[in-house]
Amino acid sequence: MTPRKRYWMMKSEPDTFSIDDLARVGREPWTGVRNYQARNFMRDGMQVGDGVMIYHSNCKVPGIAGLATVASHAYPDPTQFDPDSEYFDPKSRRESPRWQLVDVAFERKLRRLIPLQEIRRHADALGDGFPLTARGNRLSVFPLTAAQWQLLLSLE
DNA sequence: GCCAACGTTGGC
């Protein structure tokens, strides 16, 4: 039995990798996640075909920029072993890799970016502790309920 | 560029 489709938010700094970059390459290994909670979501929660919203962070107008799908199961992030990579992790061992990633496939850009400022207006409906509207918003990969997904998409 | 909030590290 195929598991029911799940929904996720994945952040990226557009200066590093934007929705336009994803559109250009079509599919991308989501390298560089170095947070255990975010890793666990990718490793333990994601299934091929799940829906993903791509959020642009740390930029002029932060917000949701596009849609993607999970395109692989989790596997070790190769950049953790690459001394030339900014994501190199000297403490990770090849026998027991510390960091995992999934491939993400481009679906579409939103017709317009949905600014965080606008998302905040729906903080109540999105629920207490929704990572984008909670204080100290740092988590870069997190699940969305179907209701949250639909609400956010309805803002497009 | 500032700085609050957070996760991680490491000494004890």
Next chain:
DNA sequence: GCCAACGTTGGC
């Protein structure tokens, strides 16, 4: 296992 110090994230 505590917790202070530190580095990073990310909105503004």
